[in-house]
Amino acid sequence: MKNSNQILNIEKSVKSVVLLMLSLFTAITALNAQTNNNKTQKMTSFTDKGVQAPATNFIGTVWVNMNVKPEEGYNTNIGTVTFEPKARTNWHKHSSGQVLFVIEGIGYYQEKGKPIQLIQKGDVVKIRKNALHWHGASHGTMMRHIALVPEYDKDKTEWLQSVNDEEYNSYTTEKSVQTPVKITATAHKNHEELWPDYQSKAQETDPELIEVFDNFAFDEVINHDAMETKTRVLIIMASTIGSQALTEYKMFVNAALNTGISPVEIKEVLYQAVPYIGISKVIDFLNATNEIFTERNILLPLEGQSTTTPETRMEKGLAKQKEIVGERVDEMYKNAPKDLLHIQKYLSANCFGDYITRNGLDVKKREMVTLSFLIAMGGTESQIKGHIAGNAKVGNDRQVLINLMTQLIPYVGYPRTLNAITCLNEVLPAK
Template identity: 75%
Template sequence: MENFNSILPKGNIAPKENFTGTVWTNIAVNAEDGVNSIVGKVTFEPKARTNWHSHPNGQILIVTQGVGYYQEKGNPIQLIQKGDVVKILPNKIHWHGASHQYEMSHTAIVPNPSKQSSIWLQPVSDEEYNTFKVPVYNVENSLSPLAIMNHEELWPNYISKAKETDPDLIEVFDNFAFDDVIKHGDMVTKTRVLMIMASTIGSQALTEYKMFVDAALNIGITPIEIKEVLYQSVPYVGVSKVIDFINATNEIFTARNITLPLESQSTTTPETRMEKGLAKQKEIFGNRIDDMYKNSPKDLLHIQQYLSANCFGDYITRAGLDVKTREMVTLSFLIAMGGTESQIKGHIQGNANVGNDRQTLINLMTQLIPYVGYPRTLNAINCLNEVLPNK
């Protein structure tokens, strides 16, 4: 979608009767093209938006640039930004457009278009549009609106004590972490939060971990997904370092009335853990695993067996997270821990083997910079360039 957005021009000015403000549309696929869909790029200048409308067969929006709003009738306005996917059910009355400060482009897909693919209604009034409470630009601390909105998305109405005691630091950090860095790449919010949360375990940053557990729950990441990241950290970080994170997580879950224990995600038994773990290793790393067994000294063969049965059989085979997410989680642990370059190289190749390409890993490493620092990120980038060079 990044290429689609960059190569397709803005197109033509949209008809005023269906939009407020300046909007451009460029239809790439018409219903007459024989693929039974309408696909187009729509670009809104700041404050521009559609009228209220609906689609008999639904619609999908993929935000490719900028920051915007989406609202369904009867619900509050949602903030949407690059990488977000909005799935709109048939006949759901809604509108979408740019935010107050930023232009927004999205790819709009209308499947199975009928003769009347859109049913247009009344304009969205300024009063309706302004029900989204735009964060006030803080002149004293110079926090950008995008930094405030991205922070607010994770921690609504959170009052930072550090903002009062260390305003200079918060200005620099929030503008970098929640504006500059988030604007890079197209990592979706849920993935970004999970990876940062994983890195805080590797960094042994319990206070920040608790912040990101709250953020994860606030944006719809499930308790099972959080616990699976936590459990997966044990074979990489060690249970003596993870136990405090488990206790903190359980306290947060209890405070939010999340019933413990959660449903088990185990997929192996004592009898199958070795077989399934070895199969999972080979799925991720291929024939390299056979070579590791073949080349292992006899007095260290048990370590290879532990890796297969315990690290992979007991943990990586679990449900709750797919293999692509698990490999990115592992890489996040290793980058944050430091001194793990050999393992980082192995898991960069493992990521590539399961479908996480070089750009995906660059996006991951970029998002981790504010939380693990430049030295460990640059070491990881050196590993990336060695294993997956830019061709």
């Protein structure tokens, strides 16, 4: 009974700590937002990287931001630790134990004598007193956690030897033995091109699905045609916005940067989504992009790409619209009821004048990106037909569009792809 009560008390304490950390995180986030323009107020944030950790206790690039310090009057030590891919702590132990709250990314945790565990955003790691352990980022993804050491006045942290590459890489070896996934050499190569050394948690939990998907998407589908990697990544990334697939979008933003696509090109795809998908659906993708850029030390805002002014947006937008849509634009204006004529003007000045005339992407890629939005959204067959014609007018022929639709199959599914193919056969029938 005594042991049961002790366990119950520990569980209650942990729950209290979790609630405290969540409340603290929410409060700091709110305060930072509220005082964003007050540069004189000293604040701390869980999103600040802080200072680089000493190489004596860590391998790789690690940042530490001490959010709550004992000298501030608290008998605890709370810090945010950010690990770049492959970075990790040395083996160490705390006489008071430790609690880790993973708030971003994917990482590893291991206690001596036990297998490595995969940890990710939302996980809470409760480390026993004097347990010898290490923790850090996964092979291909950064990881950020909040580390809490209780009873700081009684704690003694002992740092020991580094975690060598053999120990660190044993996660991959162990998992490959336990859950073998038969990925073809071609699929592996194409996947590595986008995400070098990436360790998928889904491969651990759902190996059969990953085997089927990766071999199809990264071998069979990619080998259908010779589409350039950068173009393929851009259209798939665009489709994830149309599908409202934020998690997969973030994967492809990283893939874009890994394959040499510029931040400007990524932002232009995102900006162009606004007139087609709406800002209410795009804003979360904008925030996610900015977070990734910040993590990668890409300075914001990026250089402006606008080519129009309030005075020229209508004229230049109409010219761009005719370049893509053709002289049919004149018929659209002529046939528009008077009470809807303003919509035609919005299309010319706003959709084309404010967005499509921008630099950063050429018109052929912009039309492919737009078509990818529309296919992924579903229920847009009328607009798909219009932009199939638009693609053809700027030089993207039937085969280019077949290749586009083929590459999107694993990400948008067959029904929406087949609907797009029906539109293609109607607008640009096979010869």
